[in-house]
Amino acid sequence: MHIDEIKKYWALLSHRTTANSAAARPAIERIIRQYSANGRYYHNIDHLSDLICFQQQYAPLIMDNDSIIYAIYFHDIIYRVTRKDNELxxxxxxxxxxxxxxxxxxxTQKVYRFILATAGHQNPLADPDLDFLLDFDLHILGALPDRYDAYTKQIRKEFDIYPGFMYRRGRKRVLQHFLAQPGIYRTAIFREKYELKARENLERELESL
Structure with missing residues (x-):
């Protein structure tokens, strides 16, 4: 999905759901700037595009697609590796x-809570739609090995301000956290498609650190 398509999808969403269409254009321009900023090697416009495509693919299974889309557009609008409040x-x-x-x-409050939930990838709301959003956000963990390896290199570049020993220590904690979960993915369809491959990828990366 190209930037023009991302903007078009946003325009349709705004026209359909909001009363103040004048706010829509500057908002999407800021979203595009943020996701295209220097230093975003993974959490960038391609990541945004991937999540929008997943939403489109699974829309028939989602109850409130508009709120999911808004959460997708905004979920990483703020992203700095030195901060712990990006999701907030x-x-x-x-x-x-x-x-x-x-x-x-x-x-609006639903979108707010959905974005907060992406910090720990837990669903305190027990909302089935949020399960899909969290699974979309973690889809890369179940990618084919070559794509997963490219992702790990992108993440390392995002954290290149940290020396190797610090990065490896933090990354190990992240991987061990996901592997300790009963299921990395929350929806049955993502567990069936991606769970085994995700665990293989995580374990392989953990062994390499």
Whole structure:
């Protein structure tokens, strides 16, 4: 999905869901700038595009597609590896935009909570739609080995301000956290398609660190 398509999909979403269409254009321009910023080797416009494509693919299984799409657009709008509040700041920016645009308050709060949940990839809301969002965000873990290896190199480049020993220590914690979960993926369809491959990828990377 090219940037023009990402913008077109956003325009259709905004036209369909918000009362203040004037806010939509500057918002998508900022989203594109943020995801295209220097230093984003994985959490970039390609990642955004991938998640939008997953939403389109699984839309028939999602109850509130509009809120999922908004959460996707905003979930990594703030991303700095030196900060621990990226998800919170992204959620706040989403809520500020959606309030200004006239999106319903209850759905605005849903988008806010969905983005916060991407920090730990847990679903305290027990919302089936959130399960899909979290699985979309982790789809790369179940990629084919070559693509997964490219992803690990992209992540390392994002964290290149940290020396090797610090990065390996932190990365091991992340991998061990996911491997310790009963299931990396939350939806049955993603578990069936990606769970085994994801565990193989994570274990292989862990052994290499």
């Amino acid at each position: 700041r992204s959620a706040e920016e989403a809520a500020a935009y959606l309030t200004k645009a006239g999106y319903p308050e209850d759905k």
